[in-house]
Amino acid sequence: MPPEPADSAMACDLPAIARRWGNDPANLVQILRNVQESCGVVPSETLDQLARLVGVARVRLEATASFYSFFHADSHGAYEVLFSDNIIDRHAGKAELMQYLCERLWVEPGKVSEDGLVYVDETSDIGLADLAPAMLVNGLAVPSLDKARIDLLAELIRSRKPLAHWPAMLFEVPDNVRRAGPLLGEPFEPGAALASMLSIGAEETLARIEASGLRGRGGAGYPTAAKWASCRKAVGDAHCVVCNADEGEPGTFKDRVLLASHADLVIEGMTVCARVIGARRGLIYLRGEYRNLLPALGRTLERRRAAGLLGTDILGARGFDFDIAIHLGAGAYICGEESALIESLEGKPGKPRNRPPFPDRCGYRGQPTVVNNVETFACAARIAERGAARFAGMGTPQSTGTKLISVSGDCARPGVYEVPFGVTVREVLAECGAKHAHAVQVSGPSGTCVSFQEFERRIAFEDLASAGAFMVFSRERDMFEVARNFTHFFAHESCGFCTPCRVGTSLLRNIMDKLAAGKGSPYDMQEMKRIMCVLRDMAHCGLGHTAANPVVQTMQKFPEAYERRLKKLEFEPAFDLDDALETARLITGRDDEWAHLAAD
């Protein structure tokens, strides 16, 4: 059975959808998501009705609805097929397969087929780089695409078979855990960490976390105990625990595996945190691309409630009340940034807040909030369960414990590797069977491009900080195209709040496209450097700060990939002169030599 598709009972019943979310404007993203899922669209007309139902100005709803990629006012047909567009998918043949599917279905990318049946387009990385190329069909992941699978899909779509009756194997997503350590490899008895915490007390548990040296696994590496301690002290009447399961960084998929197969560990970590900071409310912000994980996660929550591990008086401890709701994202990478995530949880466009104050003092609904990565909570549960010593004894002094690495690209064994911090790039490459690696993108587009000369560098906060992505590129890969793909990603995902990133990421993308078309000059390289400086210094959040990294780093480490593309001239027009005459040629019917402009 594929995961349950849309709740058809709610089919387009706006009052029922709104009621389900308490008619609360703070749940707008969830309401819109339900509308999108059950109606197939978020029609402009529904906004007025929804605005009345939740009691906010229509314009605020429209702002939210138009921000997220997965909401759309125009129908995408009965089947919406979105190909993941990470460079890894491209290297695995995504473009060819997409074209093949379009031909088989008689559709153009980005346009609904004439019979209104199907829509094919691309979307940012969907967290299946180990199983690339991959796609979402009506929001559900279909991995490991090849011609045979595309043939099957085309057949199913053309015969209008409901998704619920599609072969389940299409939706199967293996974990691909290639190396397990203390986090993934050892059995976990649900409740074990909670029992251990209750026996030593919250204070002592926090001390354990501190002694373990645990640092956030979402990328920045902020000490977890410090965050929890600060939130514990913060004044508020509804502390909150938020699990950041947005995992939007292209090439990262380890949270997917944790949520699919180790959800108890993650939820237990959240529950431990709740006890430490005194929270009764927990939220998991699950990226929309992981819609397929929702039913099982919901069942895990149910099971834990039934087992007394969530709800009131958890494990019999009087007043230990905590429960968790799941919110789904709707296609916006920026919502992984913690303050944008909170905005999204509050029903707004995901735009990063001004800080300070940080969430630990003023987070969800203005209350003290801990936001941690999925893996961080899983580690915390292990530490609560087993004590700090073993964890602290692994890794390096500044980066303790193990790290889940999401390995993808040109290697024999893509998948999740649990490695001790301090491991070198070369060691990971050897383990995953990457024989001809030329470069590795560590921690995704916003991370570091590591060239073959730097393979002795270590994965650790003190060297290569990483949220876990590890994309391998072999010698024949064009690092310029890698950077260009990432530049498109950032331009697409910029939230648009601040000037440098809103405009700068698109300028960068356009210049990279110009270079790709063979029309670049050294002048364009200077332009990119200038934009890069402004992004780095003036952008509002991490997305903007790092958006030029792929270009800057590949320029520096693989200059030949750029030089090859530069015309000898010092300057090339910003646009294609001859193309710009095409419309007039068509209108006048001219094709004489004066109706053309040759390149110099």
Next chain:
Amino acid sequence: MSAGTFTLDGRAIPFEEGQTILDAAAAAGVDIPHLCHLPGLAPHGSCKLCTVSIGGRLGAACTNRAAAGMTVESETAELNAHRLTLVQMLFVEGNHFCPSCEKSGACRLQETARRLGMTTPHFTHFFPARDLDASHPDVVLERNRCILCELCVRASRDVDGKNVFAIGGRGIRARLIVNSASGRLADTALSANDRAVEVCPTGAILRKRVGFAVPIGRRPYDRHDIALSLPTRRGEGAGGG
């Protein structure tokens, strides 16, 4: 009551508890370039023009609070070069044709560009397709000149209590939207006397029929440097409509 002083470009600036660097500087008569801030509206921090160095760390002066003993630098060659780049980005992002704009001479964007010595928008123009909305009897909304500063959004929401405006879309496709099913300004609750109509720093929101009441050549920035005109900013709307 002053809560202490900080230094801005070597000058001691007194501030009140909770005051931002930008507001404290303005009160002391020192202008830090800015576009998305007006006293009385919630700080926003999106244009990034007001970015200053605060003890070596860069941050927006309009959202960072002043603290005693802080060392703030604003008028540095590097920051002004960055600011120029930002202004140029704003020019190419929209469609700004000053010679045909009623706001010319009373426009904060234009004036900030002049002050930063901009002679060219420099970057490749996007020439985006944006709508002009002239449906409202008293106000015209010219999106081609909107810089997405959200001053009107905040003024309408927090001062007028109307929520007439918001920003829709994402990234470079972000655009100003209005509170009506038709998408037309005429069908919103906006009235010509709303604060939201006054606050636009550019020629994106203009009152009708007063466009050239103050002739070009006698407009606020024809007469003063922008810093000098700060205290009278509330009356700015009169010049450019």
Next chain:
Amino acid sequence: MGKLKVATCSLAGCFGCHMSLLDIDEKLFDLLELVELDRSPLTDIKHCGPCEIGLVEGGVCNAENVHVLKEFRSNCRTLVAVGACAITGGIPAMRNNIDLWDCFQEVYHYGIGLEGGQIPNDRELPLPFDKVRPLNEVVRIDHFLPGCPPSAEAIWKFLTDLAAGREPRLDYEMLHYD
């Protein structure tokens, strides 16, 4: 030292910048002490020879503009974009979001007195671009002299700076975009 050779032209502009140049009035004589005009609407020389300075008014709206602009670029050591249209596309660029087909229709089919008019396809007519562009999107530009038009004083200041080998600078008062 000989006089500086200067060439000027107007592309998609209104000749306003040239008028402003003439507005230098009596200083024009001083100027002519310094410079000698090559190709220019003021001299009627049709092609540009090697020059020190090229002043280009107007943006690029058609194929012919590109030929002229490139001729200037290859002959002028210093190329100056003069006026709003040269720098931003200006008023002509306000057509940029009107479909070119609609423009043609309006001009040749629906315009007053044009009943049954035909869209000309004469090769002598410069073919228009889909968008009007500023000069710096087509060739490298050395300096920008904004204004619509730049004032006579601004032009004078700019040219005398250039003639003296200084980096031309307009102070705040002279810097206008309208």
